[in-house]
Amino acid sequence: MTNRLRVVVVGGSLGGLFAANMLHRANCDVLVYERVPEELAGRGAGIVTHDELHDALRASGVTVDDSLGIRIPGRRAIAPSGQVTAAYSLPQIVTSWGHLHRLLREAFPKERFMGGHEVIAIEPGTDTTCVRFANGASSSASLVIAADGVRSTIRAQLFPDDKPRYAGYVGWRGMMEESEFSTRAHAELFHDLTFCLLNGEQFLGYPVAGPEDGLMPGKRRYNWVWYRPAAEDGALQDLLTDTSGKRHPDGIPPQLIRPEHVAALRRDAVRLVSPEFAEVAARTKQPFFQPIVDLESSKIVAPGVALIGDAAFVARPHCGMGVTKAAGDAMALTRAIRTNPGDLGRALQAYENERLQFGRFIVDHARRLGSFMRAGQMTSEQRRLHDRYSQGEAVITEFALPPLTSPHPA
Ligand SMILES: Cc1cc2nc3c(=O)[nH]c(=O)nc-3n(C[C@H](O)[C@H](O)[C@H](O)COP(=O)(O)OP(=O)(O)OC[C@H]3O[C@@H](n4cnc5c(N)ncnc54)[C@H](O)[C@@H]3O)c2cc1C
CATH class of the missing domain: 3.50.50.60 (FAD/NAD(P)-binding domain)
Structure with missing residues:
Protein backbone atom coordinates (compact mmCIF):
# COMPACT_ATOMS: atom_id res chain seq x y z
CA MET A 1 0.00 0.00 0.00
CA VAL A 64 -27.04 8.43 -14.05
CA ASP A 65 -30.75 7.78 -14.58
CA ASP A 66 -34.06 9.66 -14.38
CA SER A 67 -33.52 10.35 -10.69
CA LEU A 68 -30.72 12.79 -11.64
CA GLY A 69 -33.20 15.60 -12.22
CA ILE A 70 -36.05 16.81 -14.39
CA ARG A 71 -36.15 16.04 -18.09
CA ILE A 72 -37.16 19.13 -20.06
CA PRO A 73 -38.06 18.95 -23.75
CA GLY A 74 -36.47 22.22 -24.88
CA ARG A 75 -36.11 25.98 -24.65
CA ARG A 76 -38.08 29.10 -25.48
CA ALA A 77 -37.29 32.78 -25.72
CA ILE A 78 -40.03 35.20 -24.73
CA ALA A 79 -40.48 38.94 -24.99
CA PRO A 80 -41.30 41.03 -21.88
CA SER A 81 -44.95 40.79 -22.95
CA GLY A 82 -44.72 37.00 -22.51
CA GLN A 83 -45.03 36.37 -26.26
CA VAL A 84 -42.89 33.47 -27.50
CA THR A 85 -40.30 34.73 -30.01
CA ALA A 86 -38.29 31.51 -30.57
CA ALA A 87 -38.46 27.84 -29.58
CA TYR A 88 -35.95 25.00 -29.82
CA SER A 89 -36.47 21.31 -29.13
CA LEU A 90 -33.50 20.11 -27.05
CA PRO A 91 -34.09 17.51 -24.34
CA GLN A 92 -31.86 18.12 -21.29
CA ILE A 93 -31.82 17.10 -17.64
CA VAL A 94 -31.87 20.01 -15.20
CA THR A 95 -30.99 19.40 -11.60
CA SER A 96 -29.86 21.22 -8.49
CA TRP A 97 -26.45 21.82 -6.98
CA ARG A 165 -12.20 40.36 -12.67
CA TYR A 166 -15.69 41.75 -12.22
CA ALA A 167 -17.68 41.70 -15.48
CA GLY A 168 -19.87 44.74 -14.67
CA TYR A 169 -23.08 42.86 -13.84
CA VAL A 170 -24.61 40.57 -11.25
CA GLY A 171 -26.78 37.47 -11.43
CA TRP A 172 -29.78 37.75 -9.12
CA ARG A 173 -30.95 34.23 -8.33
CA GLY A 174 -33.64 32.42 -6.47
CA MET A 175 -35.52 29.17 -5.93
CA MET A 176 -39.30 29.17 -5.74
CA GLU A 177 -41.45 26.28 -4.46
CA GLU A 178 -43.65 24.72 -7.17
CA SER A 179 -46.62 24.86 -4.78
CA GLU A 180 -46.36 28.69 -4.72
CA PHE A 181 -47.02 29.07 -8.48
CA SER A 182 -50.29 30.42 -9.85
CA THR A 183 -51.93 28.06 -12.37
CA ARG A 184 -51.16 30.43 -15.22
CA ALA A 185 -47.47 30.97 -14.43
CA HIS A 186 -47.03 27.23 -13.84
CA ALA A 187 -48.52 26.42 -17.26
CA GLU A 188 -46.31 29.04 -18.92
CA LEU A 189 -42.98 28.33 -17.24
CA PHE A 190 -42.69 25.05 -15.44
CA HIS A 191 -41.98 22.67 -18.35
CA ASP A 192 -38.90 24.06 -20.10
CA LEU A 193 -35.93 26.42 -20.04
CA THR A 194 -37.29 29.91 -20.69
CA PHE A 195 -35.26 33.03 -21.47
CA CYS A 196 -36.87 36.47 -21.26
CA LEU A 197 -34.78 38.87 -23.34
CA LEU A 198 -34.71 42.45 -22.10
CA ASN A 199 -32.78 45.45 -23.25
CA GLY A 200 -29.23 44.68 -22.04
CA GLU A 201 -30.44 42.21 -19.40
CA GLN A 202 -31.65 38.61 -19.35
CA PHE A 203 -34.03 36.64 -17.11
CA LEU A 204 -34.13 32.84 -17.31
CA GLY A 205 -35.63 29.98 -15.38
CA TYR A 206 -36.20 26.22 -15.32
CA PRO A 207 -37.62 23.58 -12.96
CA VAL A 208 -35.34 21.64 -10.60
CA ALA A 209 -35.69 18.99 -7.92
CA GLY A 210 -37.29 20.16 -4.69
CA PRO A 211 -36.15 19.79 -1.10
CA GLU A 212 -35.16 16.17 -0.31
CA ASP A 213 -34.62 15.78 -4.09
CA GLY A 214 -38.40 15.73 -4.76
CA LEU A 215 -39.15 15.11 -8.46
CA MET A 216 -42.93 14.58 -8.17
CA PRO A 217 -45.25 17.32 -9.47
CA GLY A 218 -45.97 19.75 -6.65
CA LYS A 219 -42.73 18.90 -4.81
CA ARG A 220 -40.27 20.54 -7.18
CA ARG A 221 -38.75 24.02 -7.30
CA TYR A 222 -38.15 26.66 -9.94
CA ASN A 223 -34.65 28.06 -10.37
CA TRP A 224 -34.21 31.51 -11.91
CA VAL A 225 -31.42 33.96 -12.71
CA TRP A 226 -31.69 37.63 -13.68
CA TYR A 227 -28.54 39.24 -15.10
CA ARG A 228 -28.50 42.97 -14.35
CA PRO A 229 -25.81 45.65 -14.68
CA ALA A 230 -24.27 47.10 -11.49
CA ALA A 231 -21.36 49.54 -11.86
CA GLU A 232 -18.30 48.41 -9.91
CA ASP A 233 -17.76 51.71 -8.09
CA GLY A 234 -21.47 52.48 -7.55
CA ALA A 235 -24.46 50.13 -7.50
CA LEU A 236 -22.35 47.03 -6.79
CA GLN A 237 -20.82 48.50 -3.62
CA ASP A 238 -24.29 49.47 -2.39
CA LEU A 239 -25.63 45.98 -3.06
CA LEU A 240 -22.72 44.47 -1.13
CA THR A 241 -23.38 46.65 1.94
CA ASP A 242 -25.62 45.25 4.70
CA THR A 243 -28.04 47.14 7.01
CA SER A 244 -25.29 47.76 9.60
CA GLY A 245 -23.19 49.51 6.91
CA LYS A 246 -20.68 46.65 6.66
CA ARG A 247 -19.45 45.90 3.13
CA HIS A 248 -18.92 42.29 2.00
CA PRO A 249 -16.50 42.63 -0.94
CA ASP A 250 -16.25 38.86 -1.56
CA GLY A 251 -20.03 38.31 -1.65
CA ILE A 252 -22.83 39.19 0.76
CA PRO A 253 -24.70 36.30 2.45
CA PRO A 254 -28.33 36.18 1.18
CA GLN A 255 -29.86 36.96 4.59
CA LEU A 256 -27.76 40.17 4.86
CA ILE A 257 -28.89 41.67 1.52
CA ARG A 258 -30.79 44.87 2.37
CA PRO A 259 -34.60 44.39 2.01
CA GLU A 260 -34.82 47.59 -0.06
CA HIS A 261 -32.71 45.95 -2.80
CA VAL A 262 -35.02 42.94 -2.95
CA ALA A 263 -38.07 45.26 -2.99
CA ALA A 264 -36.51 47.25 -5.88
CA LEU A 265 -35.82 44.01 -7.78
CA ARG A 266 -39.47 42.96 -7.44
CA ARG A 267 -40.71 46.40 -8.54
CA ASP A 268 -38.40 46.33 -11.55
CA ALA A 269 -39.64 42.84 -12.43
CA VAL A 270 -43.22 44.13 -12.67
CA ARG A 271 -42.00 46.89 -14.99
CA LEU A 272 -39.51 44.95 -17.13
CA VAL A 273 -40.11 41.20 -17.39
CA SER A 274 -43.06 39.01 -18.40
CA PRO A 275 -45.94 38.86 -15.86
CA GLU A 276 -45.13 35.20 -15.09
CA PHE A 277 -41.46 35.94 -14.34
CA ALA A 278 -42.53 38.97 -12.24
CA GLU A 279 -44.63 36.56 -10.19
CA VAL A 280 -41.59 34.32 -9.73
CA ALA A 281 -39.49 37.27 -8.48
CA ALA A 282 -42.31 38.36 -6.14
CA ARG A 283 -42.97 34.93 -4.62
CA THR A 284 -39.37 33.74 -4.16
CA LYS A 285 -38.60 33.95 -0.45
CA GLN A 286 -34.98 35.01 -0.45
CA PRO A 287 -33.51 36.18 -3.75
CA PHE A 288 -29.75 36.65 -3.63
CA PHE A 289 -27.11 37.77 -6.10
CA GLN A 290 -23.60 36.92 -7.23
CA PRO A 291 -21.26 39.36 -8.97
CA ILE A 292 -20.31 37.84 -12.34
C1 LIG B 1 -25.37 32.90 -11.46
C2 LIG B 1 -24.62 31.60 -11.63
C3 LIG B 1 -25.24 30.54 -12.29
C4 LIG B 1 -24.56 29.33 -12.49
N1 LIG B 1 -25.19 28.31 -13.17
C5 LIG B 1 -24.50 27.19 -13.44
C6 LIG B 1 -25.11 26.13 -14.24
O1 LIG B 1 -26.26 26.18 -14.69
N2 LIG B 1 -24.36 25.05 -14.51
C7 LIG B 1 -23.08 24.94 -14.03
O2 LIG B 1 -22.43 23.92 -14.32
N3 LIG B 1 -22.49 25.87 -13.27
C8 LIG B 1 -23.15 27.00 -12.96
N4 LIG B 1 -22.55 27.96 -12.23
C9 LIG B 1 -21.12 27.75 -11.78
C10 LIG B 1 -20.95 26.74 -10.66
O3 LIG B 1 -21.71 27.12 -9.55
C11 LIG B 1 -19.44 26.63 -10.27
O4 LIG B 1 -18.66 26.67 -11.42
C12 LIG B 1 -19.13 25.32 -9.55
O5 LIG B 1 -19.83 25.26 -8.35
C13 LIG B 1 -17.58 25.18 -9.28
O6 LIG B 1 -17.31 24.30 -8.28
P1 LIG B 1 -15.93 24.31 -7.43
O7 LIG B 1 -16.01 23.06 -6.61
O8 LIG B 1 -14.76 24.51 -8.29
O9 LIG B 1 -15.98 25.61 -6.50
P2 LIG B 1 -16.99 25.99 -5.36
O10 LIG B 1 -18.33 25.40 -5.59
O11 LIG B 1 -16.89 27.46 -5.17
O12 LIG B 1 -16.40 25.28 -4.05
C14 LIG B 1 -15.25 25.66 -3.35
C15 LIG B 1 -15.27 24.95 -2.01
O13 LIG B 1 -14.04 25.18 -1.33
C16 LIG B 1 -14.31 25.53 0.01
N5 LIG B 1 -13.18 26.37 0.45
C17 LIG B 1 -12.90 27.63 0.05
N6 LIG B 1 -11.77 28.07 0.65
C18 LIG B 1 -11.34 27.05 1.43
C19 LIG B 1 -10.22 26.92 2.30
N7 LIG B 1 -9.33 27.91 2.47
N8 LIG B 1 -10.06 25.74 2.96
C20 LIG B 1 -10.95 24.72 2.79
N9 LIG B 1 -12.04 24.81 1.98
C21 LIG B 1 -12.23 25.96 1.31
C22 LIG B 1 -15.64 26.27 -0.04
O14 LIG B 1 -16.30 26.30 1.21
C23 LIG B 1 -16.38 25.47 -1.09
O15 LIG B 1 -17.08 24.37 -0.54
C24 LIG B 1 -23.22 29.16 -11.98
C25 LIG B 1 -22.60 30.21 -11.27
C26 LIG B 1 -23.28 31.41 -11.10
C27 LIG B 1 -22.58 32.53 -10.36
Missing part, protein backbone atom coordinates in the same frame (compact mmCIF):
# COMPACT_ATOMS: atom_id res chain seq x y z
CA THR A 2 3.03 2.30 0.48
CA ASN A 3 3.20 3.27 -3.21
CA ARG A 4 -0.37 4.59 -3.34
CA LEU A 5 -0.38 8.27 -4.23
CA ARG A 6 -1.49 10.33 -1.24
CA VAL A 7 -3.79 13.16 -2.28
CA VAL A 8 -5.25 16.00 -0.22
CA VAL A 9 -8.21 17.78 -1.82
CA VAL A 10 -8.87 21.28 -0.47
CA GLY A 11 -12.57 22.16 -0.89
CA GLY A 12 -15.47 19.71 -0.62
CA SER A 13 -17.85 21.25 -3.16
CA LEU A 14 -18.58 19.71 -6.57
CA GLY A 15 -15.09 20.15 -8.09
CA GLY A 16 -13.36 18.70 -5.03
CA LEU A 17 -15.76 15.76 -4.82
CA PHE A 18 -15.41 14.89 -8.50
CA ALA A 19 -11.62 14.73 -8.12
CA ALA A 20 -11.81 12.89 -4.80
CA ASN A 21 -14.17 10.23 -6.14
CA MET A 22 -12.25 9.65 -9.36
CA LEU A 23 -8.84 9.45 -7.69
CA HIS A 24 -10.20 7.23 -4.92
CA ARG A 25 -11.42 4.89 -7.68
CA ALA A 26 -7.95 5.10 -9.28
CA ASN A 27 -6.53 3.61 -6.05
CA CYS A 28 -5.13 6.85 -4.62
CA ASP A 29 -5.21 7.54 -0.88
CA VAL A 30 -7.51 10.59 -0.86
CA LEU A 31 -8.57 12.94 1.95
CA VAL A 32 -10.90 15.94 1.47
CA TYR A 33 -10.74 19.03 3.70
CA GLU A 34 -13.64 21.49 3.56
CA ARG A 35 -13.75 24.85 5.36
CA VAL A 36 -17.47 24.72 6.20
CA PRO A 37 -18.20 22.50 9.23
CA GLU A 38 -21.81 21.62 8.40
CA GLU A 39 -23.28 19.82 5.35
CA LEU A 40 -23.06 21.94 2.18
CA ALA A 41 -26.07 20.37 0.48
CA GLY A 42 -28.42 23.34 0.98
CA ARG A 43 -26.25 25.80 -0.98
CA GLY A 44 -26.34 26.76 -4.61
CA ALA A 45 -29.10 26.60 -7.14
CA GLY A 46 -29.93 24.99 -10.47
CA ILE A 47 -27.57 23.20 -12.84
CA VAL A 48 -28.20 22.43 -16.51
CA THR A 49 -26.52 19.09 -17.23
CA HIS A 50 -24.66 17.98 -20.39
CA ASP A 51 -23.38 14.61 -21.64
CA GLU A 52 -19.87 15.46 -20.39
CA LEU A 53 -21.26 15.92 -16.88
CA HIS A 54 -23.06 12.57 -17.06
CA ASP A 55 -19.76 10.87 -18.06
CA ALA A 56 -17.98 12.50 -15.10
CA LEU A 57 -20.73 11.40 -12.70
CA ARG A 58 -20.41 7.82 -13.94
CA ALA A 59 -16.61 7.98 -13.53
CA SER A 60 -17.25 9.15 -9.94
CA GLY A 61 -19.39 6.10 -9.16
CA VAL A 62 -22.78 7.84 -9.49
CA THR A 63 -25.63 6.12 -11.37
CA GLY A 98 -27.67 20.25 -3.73
CA HIS A 99 -28.76 17.03 -5.44
CA LEU A 100 -25.42 16.61 -7.28
CA HIS A 101 -23.53 17.32 -4.07
CA ARG A 102 -25.49 14.68 -2.16
CA LEU A 103 -24.85 12.05 -4.88
CA LEU A 104 -21.10 12.78 -4.90
CA ARG A 105 -20.90 12.76 -1.08
CA GLU A 106 -22.64 9.38 -0.96
CA ALA A 107 -20.15 7.97 -3.49
CA PHE A 108 -17.14 8.98 -1.36
CA PRO A 109 -16.14 7.32 1.96
CA LYS A 110 -17.58 9.43 4.78
CA GLU A 111 -14.56 9.04 7.05
CA ARG A 112 -12.29 10.61 4.38
CA PHE A 113 -14.23 13.91 4.25
CA MET A 114 -13.28 16.41 6.94
CA GLY A 115 -15.50 19.47 7.40
CA GLY A 116 -14.47 22.46 9.52
CA HIS A 117 -10.92 22.51 8.10
CA GLU A 118 -9.99 25.86 6.60
CA VAL A 119 -6.67 25.83 4.77
CA ILE A 120 -4.61 28.94 5.48
CA ALA A 121 -1.37 28.03 3.67
CA ILE A 122 0.58 25.27 1.97
CA GLU A 123 4.30 24.59 2.46
CA PRO A 124 6.08 22.78 -0.37
CA GLY A 125 8.62 20.13 0.77
CA THR A 126 10.93 17.84 -1.19
CA ASP A 127 8.47 15.04 -1.92
CA THR A 128 5.35 16.17 -0.12
CA THR A 129 3.41 19.39 0.43
CA CYS A 130 2.19 20.30 3.90
CA VAL A 131 -1.28 21.83 4.20
CA ARG A 132 -1.86 24.03 7.26
CA PHE A 133 -5.33 24.65 8.72
CA ALA A 134 -6.76 27.57 10.70
CA ASN A 135 -7.51 25.19 13.60
CA GLY A 136 -3.79 24.46 14.05
CA ALA A 137 -3.87 21.00 12.40
CA SER A 138 -1.87 20.04 9.30
CA SER A 139 -1.80 17.28 6.68
CA SER A 140 0.79 16.22 4.10
CA ALA A 141 0.42 14.68 0.66
CA SER A 142 2.32 14.06 -2.56
CA LEU A 143 -0.45 15.89 -4.43
CA VAL A 144 -2.56 18.78 -3.14
CA ILE A 145 -5.62 19.60 -5.26
CA ALA A 146 -6.86 23.17 -4.86
CA ALA A 147 -10.63 22.93 -5.36
CA ASP A 148 -11.24 25.90 -3.09
CA GLY A 149 -13.27 28.01 -5.51
CA VAL A 150 -12.98 31.43 -7.09
CA ARG A 151 -11.39 33.01 -3.97
CA SER A 152 -8.86 30.15 -3.72
CA THR A 153 -6.39 30.59 -0.86
CA ILE A 154 -3.95 28.27 -2.60
CA ARG A 155 -4.06 30.17 -5.93
CA ALA A 156 -3.59 33.47 -4.03
CA GLN A 157 -0.47 32.03 -2.40
CA LEU A 158 1.04 30.45 -5.54
CA PHE A 159 -0.08 32.87 -8.27
CA PRO A 160 -1.01 36.15 -6.53
CA ASP A 161 -1.48 38.07 -9.78
CA ASP A 162 -4.22 35.74 -11.03
CA LYS A 163 -7.41 37.32 -9.72
CA PRO A 164 -11.10 37.30 -10.70
CA VAL A 293 -16.56 37.49 -12.86
CA ASP A 294 -13.98 36.19 -15.32
CA LEU A 295 -10.95 34.38 -13.93
CA GLU A 296 -8.09 33.29 -16.17
CA SER A 297 -5.14 31.67 -14.44
CA SER A 298 -1.66 31.98 -15.92
CA LYS A 299 -0.75 28.54 -14.47
CA ILE A 300 -2.79 25.73 -12.93
CA VAL A 301 0.00 23.53 -11.56
CA ALA A 302 3.03 23.93 -9.30
CA PRO A 303 5.26 21.12 -7.97
CA GLY A 304 2.89 18.78 -6.09
CA VAL A 305 -0.16 21.06 -6.57
CA ALA A 306 -3.01 21.20 -9.13
CA LEU A 307 -5.77 23.81 -9.36
CA ILE A 308 -9.19 22.63 -10.57
CA GLY A 309 -12.72 24.01 -11.02
CA ASP A 310 -13.40 27.62 -10.10
CA ALA A 311 -9.99 27.86 -8.38
CA ALA A 312 -8.43 27.53 -11.86
CA PHE A 313 -10.83 29.30 -14.26
CA VAL A 314 -14.23 30.92 -13.91
CA ALA A 315 -16.28 31.45 -17.04
CA ARG A 316 -19.43 33.56 -16.89
CA PRO A 317 -22.42 31.29 -16.26
CA HIS A 318 -24.01 31.78 -19.71
CA CYS A 319 -22.72 28.49 -21.10
CA GLY A 320 -23.77 26.63 -17.92
CA MET A 321 -20.38 24.95 -17.85
CA GLY A 322 -19.04 25.69 -14.33
CA VAL A 323 -19.77 22.29 -12.87
CA THR A 324 -19.05 20.45 -16.14
CA LYS A 325 -15.68 22.19 -16.42
CA ALA A 326 -14.80 21.32 -12.80
CA ALA A 327 -15.75 17.71 -13.57
CA GLY A 328 -13.70 17.79 -16.79
CA ASP A 329 -10.68 19.10 -14.87
CA ALA A 330 -11.03 16.21 -12.42
CA MET A 331 -11.26 13.71 -15.32
CA ALA A 332 -8.21 15.15 -17.07
CA LEU A 333 -6.16 15.14 -13.85
CA THR A 334 -7.12 11.55 -13.06
CA ARG A 335 -6.30 10.48 -16.62
CA ALA A 336 -2.91 12.23 -16.46
CA ILE A 337 -2.07 10.47 -13.19
CA ARG A 338 -3.17 7.09 -14.53
CA THR A 339 -1.14 7.44 -17.73
CA ASN A 340 2.04 8.63 -15.98
CA PRO A 341 2.38 6.15 -13.11
CA GLY A 342 5.15 7.08 -10.67
CA ASP A 343 5.85 10.42 -12.41
CA LEU A 344 3.70 13.08 -10.79
CA GLY A 345 5.65 15.96 -12.36
CA ARG A 346 4.92 14.66 -15.82
CA ALA A 347 1.28 13.99 -14.97
CA LEU A 348 0.81 17.55 -13.72
CA GLN A 349 2.41 18.95 -16.86
CA ALA A 350 0.09 16.84 -19.04
CA TYR A 351 -2.89 18.08 -17.02
CA GLU A 352 -1.86 21.72 -17.40
CA ASN A 353 -1.17 21.37 -21.13
CA GLU A 354 -4.71 20.16 -21.68
CA ARG A 355 -6.78 22.23 -19.26
CA LEU A 356 -5.03 25.60 -19.41
CA GLN A 357 -5.97 25.78 -23.07
CA PHE A 358 -9.54 24.62 -22.46
CA GLY A 359 -9.98 27.02 -19.51
CA ARG A 360 -8.91 30.02 -21.61
CA PHE A 361 -11.18 28.95 -24.41
CA ILE A 362 -14.28 28.58 -22.23
CA VAL A 363 -13.72 31.91 -20.42
CA ASP A 364 -13.49 33.65 -23.79
CA HIS A 365 -16.54 31.84 -25.15
CA ALA A 366 -18.68 32.78 -22.11
CA ARG A 367 -17.45 36.38 -22.32
CA ARG A 368 -18.68 36.55 -25.92
CA LEU A 369 -22.10 35.16 -24.92
CA GLY A 370 -22.21 37.83 -22.18
CA SER A 371 -22.01 40.54 -24.84
CA PHE A 372 -25.80 41.02 -24.56
CA MET A 373 -25.03 42.93 -21.31
CA ARG A 374 -22.74 45.40 -22.99
CA ALA A 375 -23.74 49.07 -23.10
CA GLY A 376 -22.16 52.34 -24.26
CA GLN A 377 -19.36 52.52 -26.81
CA MET A 378 -18.61 49.28 -28.64
CA THR A 379 -16.22 48.18 -31.35
CA SER A 380 -17.92 46.77 -34.45
CA GLU A 381 -17.17 43.20 -33.28
CA GLN A 382 -18.63 43.93 -29.83
CA ARG A 383 -21.72 45.44 -31.48
CA ARG A 384 -22.08 42.33 -33.68
CA LEU A 385 -21.93 40.02 -30.63
CA HIS A 386 -24.23 42.28 -28.62
CA ASP A 387 -26.82 42.21 -31.37
CA ARG A 388 -26.45 38.47 -31.96
CA TYR A 389 -26.90 37.52 -28.28
CA SER A 390 -29.85 39.85 -27.87
CA GLN A 391 -31.76 37.63 -30.36
CA GLY A 392 -33.92 34.74 -29.14
CA GLU A 393 -32.76 32.35 -31.86
CA ALA A 394 -29.06 32.62 -30.93
CA VAL A 395 -29.76 32.54 -27.18
CA ILE A 396 -31.82 29.35 -27.20
CA THR A 397 -29.38 27.49 -29.47
CA GLU A 398 -26.09 28.58 -27.83
CA PHE A 399 -26.68 29.37 -24.12
CA ALA A 400 -26.48 26.78 -21.31
CA LEU A 401 -24.64 24.43 -23.70
CA PRO A 402 -21.03 23.43 -24.32
CA PRO A 403 -19.52 25.45 -27.20
CA LEU A 404 -19.85 23.84 -30.62
CA THR A 405 -16.11 23.89 -31.18
CA SER A 406 -13.42 23.59 -28.55
CA PRO A 407 -9.71 22.72 -28.35
CA HIS A 408 -10.52 19.81 -26.01
CA PRO A 409 -13.95 18.58 -24.91
CA ALA A 410 -14.69 19.07 -21.19
